[in-house]
Amino acid sequence: MNKKQMIEQAEESLFHVYNRFPVVFDYGKGVHLYDELDEEYLDFASGIGVMAFGYGNEDYENALITQLKRITHTSNLYYHQPMIEAAEKLCKASQMDKVFFTNSGAEAIEGALKTAKKYAYNKKGPGDYEIIAMENSFHGRTIGSLSVTGTEHYREPFYPLMSGVKFATFNDFGSILANLSDNTCAIIMETVQGEGGLYPAEQDFISKVRELCDDEGILLILDEVQCGMGRTGSMYAYQQYGIKPDILTTAKALGNGVPVGAFAVTKEVAENSLVPGDHGTTYGGNPLCTAAVSQVFDMFEDYKIIDHVNEITPYFSNALDKLVEKYDFVTGKRGLGLMQGLVLTIPVKDVVTKALLEQHLVVLSAGSDVLRLLPPLVITKKDVDEFMEKIQKVLDTFL
Numbered sequence: 001m002n003k004k005q006m007i008e009q010a011e012e013s014l015f016h017v018y019n020r021f022p023v024v025f026d027y028g029k030g031v032h033l034y035d036e037l038d039e040e041y042l043d044f045a046s047g048i049g050v051m052a053f054g055y056g057n058e059d060y061e062n063a064l065i066t067q068l069k070r071i072t073h074t075s076n077l078y079y080h081q082p083m084i085e086a087a088e089k090l091c092k093a094s095q096m097d098k099v100f101f102t103n104s105g106a107e108a109i110e111g112a113l114k115t116a117k118k119y120a121y122n123k124k125g126p127g128d129y130e131i132i133a134m135e136n137s138f139h140g141r142t143i144g145s146l147s148v149t150g151t152e153h154y155r156e157p158f159y160p161l162m163s164g165v166k167f168a169t170f171n172d173f174g175s176i177l178a179n180l181s182d183n184t185c186a187i188i189m190e191t192v193q194g195e196g197g198l199y200p201a202e203q204d205f206i207s208k209v210r211e212l213c214d215d216e217g218i219l220l221i222l223d224e225v226q227c228g229m230g231r232t233g234s235m236y237a238y239q240q241y242g243i244k245p246d247i248l249t250t251a252k253a254l255g256n257g258v259p260v261g262a263f264a265v266t267k268e269v270a271e272n273s274l275v276p277g278d279h280g281t282t283y284g285g286n287p288l289c290t291a292a293v294s295q296v297f298d299m300f301e302d303y304k305i306i307d308h309v310n311e312i313t314p315y316f317s318n319a320l321d322k323l324v325e326k327y328d329f330v331t332g333k334r335g336l337g338l339m340q341g342l343v344l345t346i347p348v349k350d351v352v353t354k355a356l357l358e359q360h361l362v363v364l365s366a367g368s369d370v371l372r373l374l375p376p377l378v379i380t381k382k383d384v385d386e387f388m389e390k391i392q393k394v395l396d397t398f399l
């Protein structure tokens with residue numbers, strides 16, 4: 001089948017919920033992807049921040065093959081070794097105390113919201129507990145996670161959503177206070193907003209939010225589904241701010257390609273919220289996925305990935321600065337570590353499409369005006385140079 005036939009066949013039976021690019025990827029190697037004609041693409045999107053170690057990593061593949069041959073699924077009625085190891089490694093990496101494995105980021109958010117509601121229920125009794133979420137945030141597409149996602153046009157067709165959600169302005173502590181009430185049970189935010197346009201939390205803001213939560217007995221939920229797992233130069237972004245959430249959500253790079261997420265809580269939260277019967281999942285934490293998680297954490301240590309991210313970030317960041325200097329329509333740069341965005345005054349969709357189809361460079365957008373770059377964490381200077389060559393060829397066409 002040629003590409004045109006494949007795409008036609010796909011559209012025959014797939015629910016048209018995505019506007020996909022007319023590209024068929026076949027396999028990957030390192031930071032490169034290859035299409036059905038074996039043509040090479042440079043990947044600076046990592047499958048939306050998932051493929052931290054790039055493609056075709058043998059250590060990763062061998063760990064999964066070994067597990068595949070032993071057992072892939074047991075349900076959560078029983079114990080198994082991969083889950084035990086993955087949970088221990090995630091607790092250690094996040095400095096949280098207890099974890100619950102899910103199948104996605106959105107499902108981790110669902111669990112976090114239920115945990116916060118149950119915590120308030122236990123402490124204060126039944127009530128219509130409120131959540132303060134951020135404008136411009138993104139937490140997922142399920143009803144619960146959509147309810148706390150700060151983009152009105154994503155939410156509007158699906159009203160009524162979960163009740164009691166108030167939206168505050170990210171990085172504006174006054175706005176948090178204005179939305180606070182006696183019924184507030186949690187504040188949820190991304191430590192670095194991803195889809196919303198690569199906005200890192202400001203130190204003063206997040207410190208004050210943490211303090212407020214402590215004073216008021218409110219839980220702080222940090223969504224690090226995108227900014228976690230080494231991307232910003234620490235295992236979790238909050239570790240650079242000297243604070244800790246009460247509930248952490250993580251996913252995307254957690255399994256380096258298998259569908260897995262988790263929410264992790266402090267001992268205090270674990271002891272005063274969900275109990276057996278309150279929550280569950282059939283697949284979540286299955287042996288195959290948690291073997292991947294366990295292997296991912298081992299690879300972070302073995303390859304010293306965090307050190308690598310911190311070494312390569314200045315080189316990448318300087319390269320992006322050159323684009324801001326060179327092109328009038330690139331008006332700024334935002335982000336943290338290998339989670340960077342270029343602010344454009346030209347249509348970002350056109351840039352992303354041209355990069356992919358004409359230069360074989362895979363990049364993302366965030367909102368309508370930010371070119372979002374989430375390269376695999378293992379990129380080298382040579383890859384950054386290749387990126388620069390390709391992106392300049394794309395941007396030159398807009399001059």
Ligand SMILES: *Cc1c(COP(=O)(O)O)cnc(C)c1O
Binds near residue numbers: 106109
């Ligand atoms: C991607 C993302 C989610 C949702 O994760 P899914 O696996 O797509 O459900 C939630 N929060 C943030 C910050 C994300 O970037």
